[in-house]
Amino acid sequence: MCLYFDITDLLKHARKNGTVSGIQRVQIRVLQHLAAQTQPQEILCAYHIGRFRRVRICRAQDLFIDKTYDAKQMLVRLGLENQNTAFTTQELYDDLANYKNKSLKRALRKVKLLILGKLRPDCARSQMGLGPLSEQNNSQLKTIETWPHKKIQKNDHVVMIGTNWNISAVETLAKKHFRRGGKVSQVIYDLIPYRYPEFCIESLAKKFSTFLDRSPSFVSQYICISEATRIDLQKYLTETGNDKPTISWPLAHEFEGYGRNEISSQSSDSPIFKKISKPFVLCVGTIEVRKNGAMLLAVWQQLQKELGDKTPQLVFAGKYGWKILPFQERLRSDPALQRRVTVVDRVKDDDLAELYKQCLFSVFPSLVEGWGLPVGEAAWFGKFSIVSSSSSIPEVCGNLVDYIEPNNIDEWVQAIKRTVLADQCRQQREKIICRSPLRLWKDVAADLKQILDN
Template identity: 60%
Template sequence: MKYYFDITDLIKFAQRNGSVSGIQRVQISVLQHLASGRDKDEILCAYAINRFSGVTICRAQDLFTNEVYSAPRMLIRLGLETPYAAFSKRELNDDLAKYKKKSFRRVVRKFKLLILGRLFPAYARAQMNLSSCSHENIHEQKTIETWKLKSLENQDHIVMLGTNWNASAVEKLARQHSKRGGTVSQVIYDLIPYRYPQYCTDNVPKKFKGFLNRSRSFASQYICISEATKSDLLDYLSNFNTEVPAKAWPLAHEFEGYSRNERDSGSSHPKLLEPIQRSFVLCVGTIEVRKNGISLLKVWQRLLKELGDKTPQLVFAGKYGWKIDSFQKLLKSDAALQQAVTIIPRATDADLAALYQKCLFFVYPSLAEGWGLPVGEAAWFGKYSVVSSASSLPEVGGDLVDYVDPNNIDECTQSIKNAIINEDYRKHCEKKISQASLRSWRDVASHLHELIAGK
């Protein structure tokens, strides 16, 4: 039996982003461990560059090695990017992001950089404020073997591992395979666009509902990353006459590449901590309405009045997202708050590890989650956390964290203030966390294999 894992969305994400967010981290970690130690032709990756290009296959062992993830490296291995380019497509898009789309200045800038990149690569990178070396020193990378899929055996299993909201050639393949009696597993990360459309941009709920409706035509089983997500899915499925089973697949606490309770590792950027002038409290994740960063700003306004100079810095590690006008207006309107808040928009894994290790404690006031990787990651580093009690988060933190109502500013303030002023309490909690049994990504990959193998 062969397992085909859809990575179409992972490739598209890599073409736009250098670092990974939660769902991409899950895909990469799980495929690395699934491929390790198994026959090279058992765990395969399937992807489609566009809806009409057909399905391309590669071996997961070839694509996902034990190296730290690199978007350019993965794209080069797949033959989707040249190792000798002066800069990657992502780096070019990042540079052009400051110009309005289709504007004359953007067109001129792009043309100029493409010409400079061919004639004077080092100068082109300097113009883009990039390091003088080739991006990520990956000139030596070789492409791996890929081939067009011709047919599937009935016993083969397709796993839709990503956020395949857009119809693709892989989804078409899954539908055909299902009709012929083959097995297709669909992983569900959350139903936030269905349950909480107010947290999403305009077209996302409609697109997501379309995906959910299509999935019922090919899914043999649903694999949900938490009991909360499973409950939400079953609520959705109750509207239809379907008997497709749903199973829970809890994710890991591990921050891959770092040992449990590791305390001393350097950042990939020595200047990372320079903007942080004192001890700090950490929040990790995209700054968007659902993550509820505005509640933390309101808490910090109160703490500054109550604790004054004893208030720690509040550090957000995450890029700016959507529906955050109120967050930005509040921050801009309060000079004292601006001094107390630091935002690190492009943190690498090494950066995040350094921040987890050096923070006083971790906070996560999210209004809704499918799982909540940062809560587990903070525990992996042995750090105490104040966490929202919403949706799946109690499944992640268990009895190792303190929970708050994310909509109750008084409760959030009191819990965070107590953690700041009561060092003995923090140390007591950290001792318990450091000794707790936490899940690794190897555990999670093994569990997924059991679920798809029907064990």
């Protein structure tokens, strides 16, 4: 039996982003470990990029060989990115993000950079504010073996492990396989666009709801990343008259590539640390309305009144998402708050690990989650956290962290103030965290394999 994993959305994300968010991190870690635990032909990746191309297949063992994520290397290995281009697709998108979408200026900028990239690569990179091409670009990466999809055997298993909310060629393949009696599993990360459309842009909420409605036509079973997500999905399926099996599949605490309870070397020369004052409290995740960052800013305003100079720096580590006007307006309107808040965008894993190691503690005030990776990652580095009591979040670390109702500003202020001032209590909680058993990504992968085999 072969397991076919749809990685189309992972590759599309890699074309526009040099760093990963939660869902992409899950896919990469799980596929890395599945490939390491099985025979080369057992774990295969299916993807469809480009309107007229067929679904292509590759071995996960060939693709997921790097310990750290490198979007360009992954795309080059698949022949989807030219290694010798002046800039990556992601670097181009980053530059164009400074221009209004679909504007003439944006279109002209794109044409100019593409032409300049062909004729004078270094000049193009300079205009984009990028450094010279690295030595790594000069060493040749080999493309891996890929082949067009021909036929999936009846006893094979198709796994939709990403955000396959758009109808794609891989979904069509999965539907045909299901109709022939084959197994198709769909991983569900959350039902947020369906249950809380106010936290999303309208187009995403509609797209996701349409996906949920059609998914029973090609899914044998749903695999949910938390019990809270499974309960939400089960309720939806019952309401819509579907009786598909739903299974919980909890994620990991491990921040892979970094040792458990690893201590900071204090020697990071990354430019992001030049912007950060110590001590600091860390909040990891996309800055969007659902993550409740505006509430956290209000908490920091109150802390400044109560703690004065003892107020720690607040560091947000994550890219900007949607519906962030309240966050921006609160920060923009308060110069004193600006001095206490730092936002670091598109953080690479090395820097994120160092932020976890150096922070005083972490906070995670999200209104709703499907899991809550940053809560577990902070624990991996032995750090205490104050987190939201909402949805799946209590499943991540149990009694190792403190819980606050996400919109209770007064309780957040008091909890953070206590943790800042009571060093001994915080350090005692850290000792408990450091000794507690935490879940590894290899365990998550092994559990998924068992679910799929059964």
